[in-house]
Amino acid sequence: MRYTFSTLTFSLLLLLPFTFVIQPLRAQELYRPEQDLGELFEQVQLQHVFPDSKTFPDAVPLAPPKQILEAYQQQKNQRGFSLEAFVKEYFQMPPQPATGFTTDTSLSVTQHIERLWPILTREPGADGGSLIPLPKKYIVPGGRFREIYYWDSFFTMLGLQASGETELIQSMVDNFTHLINTTGHIPNGNRTYYLSRSQPPFYALMLRVLAQQKGREVLKTYAPALRKEYDFWMDGSEQLSAANSTHRRVVRMPDGSILNRYWDDQPEPRPESYREDVELAQESGRNPEEVYRNIRAAAESGWDFSSRWFADAQNLGTIHTTDIIPVDLNALLYHVELTLQEMSVLNGNRTEAREFERRAKARRDALLKYNWSDEADFFYDYDFVKGTTTNIPSLAAVYPLYFCMVKKKQADAVVQKLEEDFLQPGGLVTTLHRTGQQWDAPNGWAPLQWMSIQALRNYKHDKLADTIAQRWMELNEAVFQNTGKLMEKYNVTDISLQAGGGEYPNQDGFGWTNGVLLKLISLNPQLQEEVLQEVEMQE
Template sequence: MLVPGGADVFLVQTQDEQTFAAVLPEDAPPGAGIGAASSANHRYALTIRDGVADITRTVDDLTVQNTFAVGPGPHRLTIDATATAYTLRVDDRTLVAGAHGCCPRRWRKTSSAAASCSSAAITAARSPSYRSLDWKMMKNLDDSIRHGWDNDVVRSDDPRRQSVESIDLPFPWVAGAAPTSPDWYTTMFSWDTYFTNLALIVHDRLDLIRGNIENYLFLIERFGYMPNGNEQPLSTRSQIPLFADSILRYIRATGDQELLHRAYPLLVREYRDYWLADHHATPTGLVTNRDLGDPTLDPRLAAEAETGLDWTTQFDGDVTHTNPVMTNAALVVYARTLAHLANMLKLPDQVREFTADADRRATLMRRFCWSEDRGHYLDYDYVREQHVAVLGATSYWALWAGVATGEQTARMAAGLDDLLRDHGLLSTEQSRPDPARFALEYEDLQWTYPAGWPPLHIIACWGLDRYGYTDHADKIATRLLATITRHLGETGETYEKYNVVDGSLDLPNSRYGTITLHGWTTAALVLLPRRPLDGLLP
């Protein structure tokens, strides 16, 4: 049957096969292509806008979104669903396939179900590089990490906290510190904890996530924002705002209405009163990063620490003169997160407000941060009115946030070799600091060539998967996983960062050395083998 699905768009649904499709004409207006279909407890909605398809799949009360570049119309987007699996196709190209059973809500029913999402079930339709992973080893590592989370729990009275000017927290938290890490890595860092939370969701350790969330909300109540970390010297700034997304995913997984009602106004406060405050504002309408007065650091360095990239060649020496891609992409996602939470609370005016906020920022990012010359998203220097000179892996955050158009994504995928090396994804292309512009020497710029960092790999893979470039994401994931597991086999340790050019632990710009770490490195071992993450996380 034909079901109207928005301006000049029809959904075709056949009851037996549970198939529906949308055909979008070339002259369809922006926003056209909205439709929905349902099959038992599986519901689907799709939107095609500016050559990008967004498919939202809801199983019971669990919602997962996939974003894919499809280019200009017309297109036929098809979803085939059975009781146990689904396949998304555009024209004749399969975008993604997955099992309805691979969702955290179902994993909570049995401790062994999550493990079934590895090996053959995951690799059947994947690239040769992905299938080449040692899946038995990966599963053993996953089991080891699953049973080791409690060892990474820190409390405010932990003796290691005496090494820093610690801010006491009311709940235990999962820190990144391995047993051999420096004591200061027992700090609850904002964006580090986000990646840990995602892995904890996969491993059904919602009890540990809850403590992280409660501490995050406690710090917003105290400071108006989550500081860089729970140390006094770090409290004059925040860190890249990812954490709220994990709160939304926790609420979806648990249905915790009390937390929903309590967290929402605090997150709105952080978003509006801190991230959109005057000290972050710039003439472009996009934000920059700034510190509120760290007495121990050059203001440029303190501001750069708020991005999490402390420090890098990427911002041409002064992040406060730029609109960073990663910060603005994170705020696009933050606004959409608030819109989702407002929808759960039945606040339609705020749903519209935050959705419009996200769309406005995405439009500005396409205007100012896209470099037609480089074929990538680059941080924009609004003072000099030009892009920064150095390309970074944060370019792919525009894909993760759904900002990039289909044509832009195709160019970014084609340009992956600008940053991809044999052992992983570079933090930046090869670059050296200009002494006239930089406060530090190259040796302290650790988020720079030849270093590769796990969180940048996770976001890049997530973004490429969302637009259907799974083979490209496979290359990134498998190279990092091979590097991590090789060193783990040789040393028994995972590390904070790796030399992805020669595959070693030796970095000429390691700042404080290449230290051991669990945190986002073990999160990478949990998340990357289970991609795509949109089909994995609530």
């Protein structure tokens, strides 16, 4: 009989009211391949049984893990034993991206994306593997990414908003609320191996999208969940002191202000990249736990991986994410604090509203003090161990402009650097460093194009915003016309080449690319006409 962890239990729960479903999950009920399979998991990953290290953690056991391990111990030393054959006997491999979906390039890209939404939609429930069950429908990015991802989902929701898919937006918000209420935070994705970390805190921005569709009063409903997420990010902040200046994701700065960093509670190889992490730790010559912690913290940032996190700005082996105060993370948390302030006003709690307003102002002042470089007229991440900015330019610098945290003079200086250094034929490049990592040059990513375009519009730099939007839309459209695909990332420097770098091939599907492109088209119909004319001329 096929073994499914808690599938029946959860299926029965789904028949009950939503308020009952969100009772806390018991960790022992969840299948954790890296823990439950022990030596077997380690050997499958280190022996490179599958080309993609994510395959085995996503596979579904066909018997209880204890029974599988007993069989492995009995058979592993027998003549002719095949680890690959054993795994395929005892596990159901995760589904491949092939869905029977056929691209029709005679359709517009808008029609293509709207045909893709059902293909990328997953139904609630469990599969018996490492997937954490969710109570409602959700969108996955596509390709090897078979589960929901935290920050991806905000940008996907922008496209759902343009498509009028309000109820699907509601479902995804409710799923993230469910994760906050059952796990204490929003994990990187709904896999058990992602539980030790989160991703950039975009939940408050998701609530803004929902409020645009359903009215501002909806914010009151989600105030308790947003407060829980905020408490997760701020855990330990009240115990910090000059002698004890860090705890998990919070850092006490020399002036006593509190800022945040990325973190992960488990200094171990990532299950979904186990072999890669072990090999990197060995090659680095550093304490393996230190490497694993910083690798995982960078995965929490969503920028996995980038020169932003490297001590020498070039090599992954020098990664030191947990030493860094990221400009984007703290801008996002500033917005969380302002949203909690607004929620407090809506709920009639003026005292609490004043407190969150105070916290937001303190964070803004600290970010401007530590992350702004007067010399470069630009925002950088801050290395609090060295006591200086990292001076590694990246598009994270647009986040304070997106949230209107700066005065026009500072904004204009950031915009000037974007135009002079980051603007490329296909849009904005992520960083100015070429390291072979996917979150560096020559790659551009949909979420960062969106944040940058909106940041520019906030400060009336509409001409440059239009230029970036048009170049990005043209690149997306041209690749779609040539391949029938929308990609996870793009080479914006040489638009004749595909994007590359990182731990896996470029994926298509693709949730946040679809979302941002559809939203840009809906906001810029005239630009879209010009884009189509330009692409036709190129052909």
